[in-house]
Amino acid sequence: MKDLKQLSEAARVTEAWEDYIITKYGENKSSKETTAFRDYSNALETQPTVAAFYKENHEKQTLAHVLAMTEKYQSLDKAYLGVWEVLEILDGLVDESDPDTQMSQTVHALQSAEAARRDGQPRWMILVALIHDLGKYLYFEGEQQWTVVGDTFPVGCQFSNKIVHPEYFVRNPDYNHPIYSTKYGIYEPHCGLERVHLSYGHDTYLAMVCQNYLPAEALYIIRHHSFYACHTEGSYDWLLNEHDVEMMKWVKIFNQYDLYSKAEKEPNTEELKPYYQELIAEFFPEKIRW
Numbered sequence: 001m002k003d004l005k006q007l008s009e010a011a012r013v014t015e016a017w018e019d020y021i022i023t024k025y026g027e028n029k030s031s032k033e034t035t036a037f038r039d040y041s042n043a044l045e046t047q048p049t050v051a052a053f054y055k056e057n058h059e060k061q062t063l064a065h066v067l068a069m070t071e072k073y074q075s076l077d078k079a080y081l082g083v084w085e086v087l088e089i090l091d092g093l094v095d096e097s098d099p100d101t102q103m104s105q106t107v108h109a110l111q112s113a114e115a116a117r118r119d120g121q122p123r124w125m126i127l128v129a130l131i132h133d134l135g136k137y138l139y140f141e142g143e144q145q146w147t148v149v150g151d152t153f154p155v156g157c158q159f160s161n162k163i164v165h166p167e168y169f170v171r172n173p174d175y176n177h178p179i180y181s182t183k184y185g186i187y188e189p190h191c192g193l194e195r196v197h198l199s200y201g202h203d204t205y206l207a208m209v210c211q212n213y214l215p216a217e218a219l220y221i222i223r224h225h226s227f228y229a230c231h232t233e234g235s236y237d238w239l240l241n242e243h244d245v246e247m248m249k250w251v252k253i254f255n256q257y258d259l260y261s262k263a264e265k266e267p268n269t270e271e272l273k274p275y276y277q278e279l280i281a282e283f284f285p286e287k288i289r290w
C-alpha cells in the first residue's frame with residue numbers, strides 16, 4: 001500500500017485548498033480572525049459550559065455506549081419529518097460544546113449554507129452546509145447534549161491527545177481497558193473509517209438518516225465533519241484507507257464554511273426559505289424517516 005505517499009499528497013492538496021479558502025475569507029465578511037475560532041485553552045475560566053460539556057462527553061462516550069445508541073437509532077422509526085421542518089425545530093437548540101456561537105442551530109445552518117453559496121460551491125455542497133448539523137435533532141428525541149454535539153473521536157482504541165480536552169478521558173471506563181486502551185484497539189491499521197465506531201452524536205445519526213438521498217461525498221462530510229482530531233489535527237492517520245484519503249479533502253473544504261461563518265451576521269430565515277426549500281426538494285422527498 002502506498003498510504004504514506006498518498007497521505008502526504010492529500011495533505012498537500014488540502015493545504016492548498018485551505019490557503020485558497022482562507023484567502024477568500026481574508027476579504028472577509030466576518031469580524032473574527034480565523035485563528036480566533038476553536039480556542040479551548042481557557043475554557044475552564046472563560047467558557048465553563050464548554051469545559052463541563054467535554055468533561056461529561058469524554059467520561060461517558062464508551063464503545064458500549066456507541067453500540068447501544070447505534071442499536072437504538074438505526075431503525076429510523078422515531079419520527080417522519082421534512083428536512084426544513086427539522087431545521088426549524090433546531091431553532092430551539094444552542095450548542096453547549098461550541099465556543100464560537102451562541103446562536104440557534106437554525107441560524108448556524110443558514111450561515112454555513114450562505115457561505116458555501118457565496119463561494120460558488122455546487123448545489124450538493126450548499127445543501128450539505130445547510131443540513132450538516134440536523135442530526136442534533138437527537139436532542140429533541142430526549143438525548144442529552146453530551147451524546148449529540150461536540151467533536152467526535154474513535155472509541156475502542158486509544159484516545160489521541162489531539163482531541164480537545166484530552167485530560168477528561170482518564171475517567172472514561174474504556175481508558176484502562178486492556179484492549180480499548182491500546183493504540184489500535186479493536187481495529188486493523190488502515191481498515192478505513194467506515195469500520196470505525198466514532199463517539200455517538202449528530203454526525204453518525206444524520207449520515208444514516210440521509211443515506212438514500214445524497215452522493216457519497218456528501219454523506220462522508222456529514223459523518224466525519226466533527227472528527228477534528230483527524231481532519232484538522234492529522235491524528236488517527238493509521239485508521240485511514242485510500243477512500244478516506246480521497247474523501248477527506250471534501251471535509252476540509254466544507255469545514256471552512258462550517259467554522260468561519262459563525263461570526264457572520266444573522267441571516268433572514270423567511271427571506272431565504274424559498275431558495276432552500278427548493279434546494280432540499282432537489283434531493284429529498286417531502287418527509288423522511290428519523
Ligand SMILES: O[C@H]1[C@H](O)[C@@H](O)[C@H](O)[C@@H](O)[C@H]1O
Nearest residue numbers: 095097098149150151225226
Ligand atoms: O461544538 C461544535 C459543534 O457541536 C459542531 O456541530 C461539531 O460538528 C463540532 O465538531 C463541535 O466542535
Ligand SMILES: [Fe+2]
Nearest residue numbers: 132133225226
Ligand atoms: Fe456539527
Ligand SMILES: [Fe+2]
Nearest residue numbers: 108132133258
Ligand atoms: Fe456545524
